[in-house]
Amino acid sequence: MNFMSDKSIKKLLHSWYTMLKHRHFSKAEEMKTTLLKYKRRLSKKQELYLHYQLMLFRHQLWMNQNEDLEKLKHELMQHKDQMNEELQYYFYFFLGLYESLKSDQHDAIHYLEKAEEKLPLLNDELEEAEFHFRTSGVYYNNRYSLLSIRHVQTAMDIFAKHGDVHSIYRCKIVLALNFSDQKKYEEAEAIFNEIIEYVKMIDDQELLGIVYYDAGFIQSRQNRHKEALEYFKKALRLPAYRKSAHSYVSCLYETVRSCFKENLTDEGMRYIQKGLKEAVDSQFDLLRIKFQILFLLYSQTPKADEQIANLVTCLERKEAWVDLEDLLADVSDFYKKKGDFERAAFFIMRG
Structure with a gap:
């Protein structure tokens, strides 16, 4: 193995982060592989090792590699007081993004505020x-x-x-x-x-998928669900879009909602099955629950309303108020159309 000075390793760590910020993922993977060769040496130098661990956390967050993130978060949390100001900034910033993705918005904003306090010290x-x-x-x-x-x-x-x-x-x-x-x-x-x-x-096919999804979402906000579906389906047809896992699964969810608004129930149920699998595979717990609620609602299995109420409680515990607002409006509208005004009132009052 060729010798690399601490200064060169630090430069490589900064380059790794730059590649991630600019979505140059293949180069970021190359840098991750290169640095992995020096992991044993890095582990003997606390500041460099913590820097490496933080960039690894950001890398896995970008790549939706969720399986090790909680473990890595726990390790970093134990050493946050040993981090210098720059590393503490990265720690709070990345943690804020992670908690936001997990839909723990209170913690997300708390960590981002702490990161902002450190930001001027970077002079970047x-x-x-x-x-x-x-x-x-x-x-x-x-x-x-x-x-x-x-x-x-x-x-x-x-x-x-x-x-x-x-x-x-x-x-x-x-x-x-x-x-x-x-x-x-x-x-x-x-x-x-x-x-x-x-x-x-x-x-940029991946970014195009994200943009199509967001453009469709704006149409759905105006109750133009036919137009929204055109955008959503354009996004879902792009293979590269799957790399943006959270946006992709969110697009599947909004596709389901728009299908049901257009009375395309069979098509909506097909998208639910796909969306549920993707949400489970990607460990997007909030989206999984939302898919389950729509499935119960439109399949009308026995005691669906009781099961939906239990899942709504799960979302309340997660303080997912923004998600609940739109979702409970959908549930309430469904029961209104069936003439079940008691259930409609029950769910809209939960919002």
């Missing part, structure tokens, strides 16, 4: 932009639209200063989704049309 404008971009997504998912827009505009200003056009377009996705939350649908749709043309031009 591009990392500042990355932080604000990612944080804007977490706030959007919690429907804190004004906070999300504030963070994403900060990120866009920095990326513009550095001429990073690609990252500006990524930010525009979050901006358009926030406009949708504010019912500025025309502005949101105009931005997505612009983004779709850009992503087609650079031929």
Whole structure:
């Protein structure tokens, strides 16, 4: 094995993170493999080893390699007080993104706030932009639209200063989704049309899937479910889109919802079966529960309402209030259409 100085290893660790940020996943895998050769040596140098563990955590989070993340989180948690300021920033930032993906939004925001306290100490404008971009997504998912827009505009200003056009377009996705939350649908749709043309031009099939899904979601928010399904199905037909596992499974879920809104029950049930399997395989517990609720609702198995109520309780324990709002509206509407106003009232009151 060729000798590599500590300085060179640290440079490689930073390059690994840069490749992840820019979604150059094949290069990131190469760097991970290279650094793995030095793992035994790294383990003898605490600061380098913790840096390596943090980048490994971010790598596995990016690649949806969930099986080892909880164990790695526990190991890092035990050593957070031994980390320098830079590593503590990474620790809280990555942990915030992880908890957000797990749908523990209270912890996610808590960790991101702690990361933001450390951010100025890095003196790195591009990392500042990355932080604000990612944080804007977490706030959007919690429907804190004004906070999300504030963070994403900060990120866009920095990326513009550095001429990073690609990252500006990524930010525009979050901006358009926030406009949708504010019912500025025309502005949101105009931005997505612009983004779709850009992503087609650079031929990023994975990102195109994400953009199609988000564009379809905006249509569904306007109850244009036929148009939403056109976008969702375009996304699901792209093999590369499967790499963005959470977006992919979320797209399957929204496809189910739109199918049922269009009275395409058989088609919706087929997507439920596929979505349930993907949610279980990817350990997306929140999405699994949501698929189960829709399955029980539309298959109307015996005592479906009792089972749905139990699953709703599971979501309440996870404090998944944003998810519950739309889901319980669907459940209530289903029972209203059946003339069962008592059950409809029961579920809408749970929201």
